[in-house]
Amino acid sequence: MELFDILAQAQGGQAVRNVGRQFGLSQEQSQLAFEMLAPVIASGVRRNMAQDGGYDSLINAVSGGRHEQYFDNPDATQFGNVAADGNKILGHIFGSKDVSRGVAQQLAGSSGIGSAILKQLLPVIASMVLGSITKGMGAGSGGGLPFPLPEQRAPQRQPQPRQMPGGGGGGLGDLLKDILGGSLGGGMPQGRPTYRQEEPDTSFDDSVFRRDPHQGRERLEDMLGRGSPGGDIADDLLSSVEQAIRRGGY
Numbered sequence: 001m002e003l004f005d006i007l008a009q010a011q012g013g014q015a016v017r018n019v020g021r022q023f024g025l026s027q028e029q030s031q032l033a034f035e036m037l038a039p040v041i042a043s044g045v046r047r048n049m050a051q052d053g054g055y056d057s058l059i060n061a062v063s064g065g066r067h068e069q070y071f072d073n074p075d076a077t078q079f080g081n082v083a084a085d086g087n088k089i090l091g092h093i094f095g096s097k098d099v100s101r102g103v104a105q106q107l108a109g110s111s112g113i114g115s116a117i118l119k120q121l122l123p124v125i126a127s128m129v130l131g132s133i134t135k136g137m138g139a140g141s142g143g144g145l146p147f148p149l150p151e152q153r154a155p156q157r158q159p160q161p162r163q164m165p166g167g168g169g170g171g172l173g174d175l176l177k178d179i180l181g182g183s184l185g186g187g188m189p190q191g192r193p194t195y196r197q198e199e200p201d202t203s204f205d206d207s208v209f210r211r212d213p214h215q216g217r218e219r220l221e222d223m224l225g226r227g228s229p230g231g232d233i234a235d236d237l238l239s240s241v242e243q244a245i246r247r248g249g250y
Contacts, residue, residue, distance in 0.1 A: 003038060003039075003129065003132060003224055003225060004038070006132040006223070007038060007128065007129070007132050010072075010131070011071070011072065011073070011074050011077075014074070015071075015074075015077070015128065016030045016031050018074045018077065019034075019077055019124055022078065022079055022124075023079075023117050023120065025117070029112070029113055032111055032112075032113070033113055033117075033118065033125075034125060036107050036110075036111055037107070037118065037121060037122060038125055038128075038129055039225055039230045040234045040237055040238060041090075041122070041125060041129045042129060042224040042231065042234065043224075043231060043235050043237075044093035044099075044238065045093055045129070045130075045133075046221055046224050046225075046231075047093075047238070048092070048093060049220065055213060055216070058133075058220070059209055059210060059216075061130070062130065062134040062137060065130075067127065067130045067131045067133075067134040068135050070127040070130065071128065071131035071135045072131075072135075076127075077124055077128060079120060079123075079124060082123060082127050083120075083123050085123075086123025086126050086127040087123045089123070089126045089127060090123055090126050093126065096245070099241055099242065099245065100119060100122050101115075101119060102241035102242075102249065103118075103122065103237065103238070103241055104116075104118035104119040104122065106240065107237075133220070133223070133224075136223060137220075
């Protein structure tokens with residue numbers, strides 16, 4: 001199961017709505033913000049995993065922290081409660097506040113959401129992404145969720161056309177909208193969402209990922225969008241922001 005499928009279950013299926021309300025966003029705006037920001041954060045996590053010691057650092061982080069609270073508890077993802085921890089996560093993932101600023105600015109035009117709000121959303125969503133990884137691995141929760149992480153690359157989602165809020169942007173922003181549009185569906189599900197029936201699998205805890213780091217890395221990278229259309233576009237956006245920073249932008 002991929003990151004969006006796990007995020008869709010956060011906070012009883014109400015996470016996007018709960019987070020968006022803090023910033024006065026509509027359901028559609030909140031969903032769009034998640035669809036745009038979460039893949040970029042996931043791309044940053046994958047980049048860190050590719051560095052020497054990066055995989056072990058991620059396993060240690062999800063094993064030693066209490067990040068599952070950001071998956072389960074709406075109060076934990078209130079900006080005032082999560083900003084400090086979320087910004088530490090972003091600092092580790094992106095390495096610079098300039099990257100967060102650049103991501104927010106690049107996506108503001110194509111999302112119709114102000115860059116200041118997107119920048120505030122980044123630490124909230126970053127914490128939830130780490131919480132989703134934690135829950136997906138079963139670390140810190142006494143067992144995994146009733147679904148497995150992907151054993152192999154899942155079929156790619158087909159982008160769903162829809163009218164996006166806001167105009168302008170163009171270029172990479174429009175391509176992101178086309179690729180990611182509808183990836184969380186038409187809205188967050190009410191009540192417990194229904195997925196295809198599988199036998200519950202509670203074996204995915206951090207010890208499994210430590211015993212077989214190669215397989216663990218492969219499965220986590222797939223969950224985080226490696227090779228998917230949204231993952232590739234998020235990689236391009238991060239590279240674009242970093243190039244702009246080197247040229248003195250942001």
